[in-house]
Amino acid sequence: MGKLSRVALLYIGAVVVSAVVLVARGPFTGLRWQYVVFLGILVIVSESRATQLRKGQLTWSPSSAAMLASVVLAGPVGAAIVGACTALGLRRGPSILQRVFNTAMYALSAYLAGRAFLALGGQVGLPDEQSFPGIIAPFAGAALVLVVANHGLLSGVLWLTRPPDGTPSGVGVGLSGRLLLSDLGYAAYGLLIAALWSVVGFFAPLLVLIPLFVARWAVAQFAEQQKAYEATVGALCQAVETKDFYTRGHSDRVSRGSVMIAREIGMRSERVEAIRYAGMLHDVGKLGVPTKVLQKTGKLTEEEYAAIQLHPMRGLDIVREIGFLDEALAGIMHHHERIDGRGYPMGLAGDEIPEFARVLAVADAFDSMTSTRSYRGARPVAEAIEELRKWSGTQFDPAFVDAFVAALKREGWLRSEAPVIAADDLATVTAQDHDDPGAPLRVIDSL
Amino acid sequence: MSDLAGRTPAPSSREMRRYPWQVRDSGQLLLVVAAGVWLVAAVAQTAAEGLQDPRIAIAFGALIAFGEVLRLNLPGDRETAPIGFAGALAYALLINVGTKFVQHSAEQVVTVAAIGMIIGALPHLAVGRPARVSGMAVRLLCVACVAYIFRPLASNSAVEKHWGLAVTLMTALTVLALLLEAVLTALLRVDEQRARFRVALVDEMRVQLPLGAAVGASALLIAFAAEVMGLAALAVFTAPLLVTQVAFRRYAGIRATYLQTVRALAKVTEIGGYVEAGHSERVSRLAVAIGRELGIHEPQLLELEYAALMHDIGQLSLHDPIPGGATVLVSRQDQQRIAELGADVIQQAQVLGSVAEIVRRQNEPYRDTDHAANGRAEPYQGSRPPLSSRIIKAANAFDDLVGSSLDPGRAAAAVQRLRLDTASEYDPATVEALSRVVNRRSILL
Numbered sequence: 098m099g100k101l102s103r104v105a106l107l108y109i110g111a112v113v114v115s116a117v118v119l120v121a122r123g124p125f126t127g128l129r130w131q132y133v134v135f136l137g138i139l140v141i142v143s144e145s146r147a148t149q150l151r152k153g154q155l156t157w158s159p160s161s162a163a164m165l166a167s168v169v170l171a172g173p174v175g176a177a178i179v180g181a182c183t184a185l186g187l188r189r190g191p192s193i194l195q196r197v198f199n200t201a202m203y204a205l206s207a208y209l210a211g212r213a214f215l216a217l218g219g220q221v222g223l224p225d226e227q228s229f230p231g232i233i234a235p236f237a238g239a240a241l242v243l244v245v246a247n248h249g250l251l252s253g254v255l256w257l258t259r260p261p262d263g264t265p266s267g268v269g270v271g272l273s274g275r276l277l278l279s280d281l282g283y284a285a286y287g288l289l290i291a292a293l294w295s296v297v298g299f300f301a302p303l304l305v306l307i308p309l310f311v312a313r314w315a316v317a318q319f320a321e322q323q324k325a326y327e328a329t330v331g332a333l334c335q336a337v338e339t340k341d342f343y344t345r346g347h348s349d350r351v352s353r354g355s356v357m358i359a360r361e362i363g364m365r366s367e368r369v370e371a372i373r374y375a376g377m378l379h380d381v382g383k384l385g386v387p388t389k390v391l392q393k394t395g396k397l398t399e400e401e402y403a404a405i406q407l408h409p410m411r412g413l414d415i416v417r418e419i420g421f422l423d424e425a426l427a428g429i430m431h432h433h434e435r436i437d438g439r440g441y442p443m444g445l446a447g448d449e450i451p452e453f454a455r456v457l458a459v460a461d462a463f464d465s466m467t468s469t470r471s472y473r474g475a476r477p478v479a480e481a482i483e484e485l486r487k488w489s490g491t492q493f494d495p496a497f498v499d500a501f502v503a504a505l506k507r508e509g510w511l512r513s514e515a516p517v518i519a520a521d522d523l524a525t526v527t528a529q530d531h532d533d534p535g536a537p538l539r540v541i542d543s544l
Numbered sequence: 545m546s547d548l549a550g551r552t553p554a555p556s557s558r559e560m561r562r563y564p565w566q567v568r569d570s571g572q573l574l575l576v577v578a579a580g581v582w583l584v585a586a587v588a589q590t591a592a593e594g595l596q597d598p599r600i601a602i603a604f605g606a607l608i609a610f611g612e613v614l615r616l617n618l619p620g621d622r623e624t625a626p627i628g629f630a631g632a633l634a635y636a637l638l639i640n641v642g643t644k645f646v647q648h649s650a651e652q653v654v655t656v657a658a659i660g661m662i663i664g665a666l667p668h669l670a671v672g673r674p675a676r677v678s679g680m681a682v683r684l685l686c687v688a689c690v691a692y693i694f695r696p697l698a699s700n701s702a703v704e705k706h707w708g709l710a711v712t713l714m715t716a717l718t719v720l721a722l723l724l725e726a727v728l729t730a731l732l733r734v735d736e737q738r739a740r741f742r743v744a745l746v747d748e749m750r751v752q753l754p755l756g757a758a759v760g761a762s763a764l765l766i767a768f769a770a771e772v773m774g775l776a777a778l779a780v781f782t783a784p785l786l787v788t789q790v791a792f793r794r795y796a797g798i799r800a801t802y803l804q805t806v807r808a809l810a811k812v813t814e815i816g817g818y819v820e821a822g823h824s825e826r827v828s829r830l831a832v833a834i835g836r837e838l839g840i841h842e843p844q845l846l847e848l849e850y851a852a853l854m855h856d857i858g859q860l861s862l863h864d865p866i867p868g869g870a871t872v873l874v875s876r877q878d879q880q881r882i883a884e885l886g887a888d889v890i891q892q893a894q895v896l897g898s899v900a901e902i903v904r905r906q907n908e909p910y911r912d913t914d915h916a917a918n919g920r921a922e923p924y925q926g927s928r929p930p931l932s933s934r935i936i937k938a939a940n941a942f943d944d945l946v947g948s949s950l951d952p953g954r955a956a957a958a959v960q961r962l963r964l965d966t967a968s969e970y971d972p973a974t975v976e977a978l979s980r981v982v983n984r985r986s987i988l989l
Binding site: 224225226228229230233278279281282283285286288289292293295296297298300301304305307308309311312314315316318319322323324325326328329330331332333335336337381382384385387411414415416417418419420 | 642643707711754755757758760761762764765768769771772773774776777780781783784785786787788790791792794795798799800801802804805806807808809811812815816817857860861889890891892893894895896
């Protein structure tokens with residue numbers, strides 16, 4: 098967390114104090130300790146095996162099930178104590194302050210859930226045949242309160258401790274949607290634990306643990322595979338680029354630029370992911386263009402120009418079979434179309450051009466201009482922005498140019514380094530860059 | 545055949561690339577017939593006796609159908625229906641619903657499960673997906689086994705009174721059902737893919753273990769929970785298992801995308817004119833078939849497939865394409881350089897370390913008898929190349945010689961040529977496995 102602002106400290110302090118006060122008020126009489134102890138152990142186990150989300154900034158564990166079981170079996174105060182057991186999770190990573198906040202947050206959320214359960218008419222204690230289905234509504238209310246309180250309190254602290262230059266939308270992404278839903282899904286296990294206790298005793302939570310850990314395992318596997326996948330796509334794209342080192346890193350930067358635009362215009366996170374891969378893969382078809390055409394310094398013949406114009410189609414041929422990339426495919430195929438209809442390969446104009454393609458076109462041209470080419474040095478960012486504005490409305494979609502400029506102002510641009518040519522480098526040198534709007538390809542006039 | 549379908553890329557090219565060894569085998573037929581006969585007998589019996597507790601039967605049937613609609617593809621193109629399977633097992637293990645003691649027969653369990661599965665399969669058929677009858681037959685047989693053992697015991701008062709005994713018995717039966725599923729599925733895969741049974745069984749258990757544990761636990765959970773919650777247990781339990789299934793779906797999805805992407809990007813060498821069209825794909829298929837023949841386990845088989853797909857990726861770094869892309873025809877130094885460059889590319893990904901190693905050593909001779917004659921100053925260091933490298937070496941050489949031709953004479957000649965080189969270049973066992981794979985293919989032509 099680093100250095101905290103005063104507001105953030107106040108916020109954490111408020112959460113901790115309210116948790117302590119609410120739990121200390123009791124009542125402790127009639128508290129069923131056997132449930133609290135057993136479910137507390139369950140929470141400690143789940144917390145010790147928590148899953149890392151997003152670069153270790155957040156972790157996730159299925160402990161909500163145990164807290165909700167304690168809401169039913171032991172009431173608000175018992176639930177708060179079970180929630181506070183998260184502090185004992187054997188997990189390296191969180192600092193003391195983070196641990197304190199987490200503990201207070203869970204205790205507070207569980208307490209509120211317990212209150213909600215009572216308010217909606219739930220009965221604390223072992224549920225029996227008469228409890229169903231009447232118990233479901235108060236339980237669902239408690240689950241909702243627990244999850245919303247947990248996510249709300251966490252979002253608050255993340256927002257208050259965000260890095261000053263960080264992306265504003267980034268905070269909400271990891272917490273929203275899917276995570277919230279899956280937390281609610283796991284919450285249902287809480288009712289199962291409570292209900293089964295009367296039938297199979299302490300065997301109930303053990304039985305319930307298995308599906309939870311399996312789900313957790315699948316989530317971890319997914320994260321691992323996704324990381325591996327990204328690394329592999331990156332490496333393969335780099336392999337395609339090694340042929341020409343003036344364009345090395347181009348795919349990666351276009352990908353980043355496209356993501357900046359996509360975030361700026363508020364695309365949904367799945368689409369942002371798709372455009373990230375589209376950016377990485379947008380030029381794979383360039384391999385189909387013969388090296389001698391890419392290296393040619395003079396004017397291109399009609400055939401050679403046609404070969405270059407075909408590269409988006411070639412790219413499409415390669416990536417077509419990758420299942421998830423539907424919208425990305427359109428982006429790759431049309432990333433050289435122009436708003437005025439004079440682009441290639443189809444000559445689409447205006448809104449006919451898929452949104453992804455219009456985004457890619459801006460990022461693609463910008464990176465080309467700010468990178469060193471054999472026939473010119475890298476141009477400054479300001480100059481490249483000028484150039485984008487100049488072609489805005491004819492070559493580029495003005496909305497995306499504006500979005501890109503706004504994102505650039507805030508986030509800056511990690512430009513490519515000037516290439517150092519090693520003597521034994523196998524790479525060839527592109528003499529003309531088809532992406533560069535400032536130096537259009539020169540084609541021999543057929544007339 | 546249904547099994548290998550997931551390993552071929554686009555629907556358009558799938559038809560053309562179907563090899564004759566992928567025909568539906570007799571084992572599947574036998575299994576489906578066995579399940580069918582059992583089912584007919586069970587339906588007849590149930591019809592004669594009438595349906596016990598129709599409300600409960602309908603609720604479980606609906607759950608099974610719902611689970612069957614939400615089938616899940618696990619890595620390695622295994623289709624499962626976790627929710628449906630758990631629902632059917634729970635119905636077989638049910639003792640009480642609320643305070644009511646249930647008395648349905650084993651035949652009724654089979655009937656309800658089968659009807660649920662068939663109804664759940666209809667939407668798949670409607671959108672043109674294969675019915676996957678063999679998977680359903682396996683699930684039905686497992687459920688039937690549990691039902692025939694447990695239903696007579698369920699009415700025993702000892703089981704009803706002592707939860708410890710009931711828990712032990714039901715847990716044991718659930719484990720039995722899951723083991724049986726693994727064995728039957730492994731037998732099917734042996735039949736379809738010419739894998740070895742022990743290898744297939746171990747692979748099957750490894751893939752199915754996590755989800756199987758969740759399915760078994762969920763089945764027990766519903767069966768117990770029904771006693772307290774009544775039929776509400778079905779609704780309460782479905783939500784969590786759905787979440788688990790979503791997590792698995794995403795995991796399986798990214799695995800599939802990963803393979804598709806590597807397959808697609810391996811084609812850049814073809815588009816760039818470095819290798820003949822379809823070369824990487826053919827080498828990888830052949831390599832995987834040989835690997836299976838040699839009893840390689842699935843995780844290593846996947847690495848072999850990746851390595852085979854990308855074995856020529858190093859050519860991208862060459863200034864000019866090799867004419868025809870046939871690496872078997874260029875000098876050994878060039879071959880080695882391509883392999884090194886390719887391995888470097890793969891190494892960049894950091895996660896594919898062993899794949900990079902396989903690609904790096906794909907040209908090393910099996911026995912380095914005469915390094916001077918082979919154009920190297922030094923003999924290869926240390927151990928023999930990994931088995932996967934040896935397989936790719938043979939598969940690659942075979943494909944360079946035969947290409948996309950399906951002429952059995954040409955294939956036989958190529959195998960013969962590789963066989964003559966087993967003294968030093970190629971691993972004799974690998975060449976024999978290759979020969980068996982190729983023979984199977986030409987017999988069936």
